[in-house]
Amino acid sequence: MPDALQLFKSMDRILIHVEGEAEESFVNEVLASHLIRVGFTSVSARLLGNARQRGRRGGIQGWMPSRKDLVRHLQEDANQCSALMVDYYALPQTGNKAWPGRYAAAQLPFHEKARMIEEALHNDIVATMGDVHPDRFIPFIMMHEFEGMLFSDCQRFGIGIGREDLVAAFQAIRDQFATPEEINDSSRTAPSKRILDLIPGYQKPLFGTLAALEIGLEAIRKECPHFDGWLTRLESLPSR
Numbered sequence: 001m002p003d004a005l006q007l008f009k010s011m012d013r014i015l016i017h018v019e020g021e022a023e024e025s026f027v028n029e030v031l032a033s034h035l036i037r038v039g040f041t042s043v044s045a046r047l048l049g050n051a052r053q054r055g056r057r058g059g060i061q062g063w064m065p066s067r068k069d070l071v072r073h074l075q076e077d078a079n080q081c082s083a084l085m086v087d088y089y090a091l092p093q094t095g096n097k098a099w100p101g102r103y104a105a106a107q108l109p110f111h112e113k114a115r116m117i118e119e120a121l122h123n124d125i126v127a128t129m130g131d132v133h134p135d136r137f138i139p140f141i142m143m144h145e146f147e148g149m150l151f152s153d154c155q156r157f158g159i160g161i162g163r164e165d166l167v168a169a170f171q172a173i174r175d176q177f178a179t180p181e182e183i184n185d186s187s188r189t190a191p192s193k194r195i196l197d198l199i200p201g202y203q204k205p206l207f208g209t210l211a212a213l214e215i216g217l218e219a220i221r222k223e224c225p226h227f228d229g230w231l232t233r234l235e236s237l238p239s240r
Contacts, residue, residue: 012040013040013041014080014083015073015082016031016085017070017073018045018086019060022208025209029212035235048061049065060091067125071128082136083138086141086142087144088114088141088145091141100120101119102117104116114143122138122139138233140227145190147191147192148181151174153215157215160211181226
């Protein structure tokens, strides 16, 4: 029988757990084709836990049910790796819904926040399972949420959603920050809130996917270094 490392080396399928339909569409419509080109044979998205009940939206759930969902998948399919894509913005940080590392990350400089949470999540999953290969679970915390990445190219953002009249407004937001990932963490000024102020009827899954397809993965990677680092790590898995 092959050992765990040998088994892992043969894996070329990945399931990416996401918190919402915008991220689900992004994985299925944008990331999947790219990851298949670099060697994966199967790439799919899966809504975390109760988020799968599409008619009952309540934001990201607590860590314990999310962990149960992730561990169950990893145990059910030993020949597939698993990733996680969730927003830093509104991630529970206190009480019984708190996610590992989230409270402490709030006190850290921007460039340390996501990595601290990712490390805490990874350590928690590995400790819970005990015998899982560490590289089978690769979490990604989006700074500060998915919509931030759409500011990677404001011209194409506007074209993608048929609102070229808003390009200047998008660019004015983008110009306030060093990268789109730094567009901030606030109930009033988070990326999605800024977009909704400009487009009250903004439909996140539809418009987000249209914009991302128009912008292109290369531009998003260039402007969003943390996202690029996560994707680079995923790209290395099939060749191991």
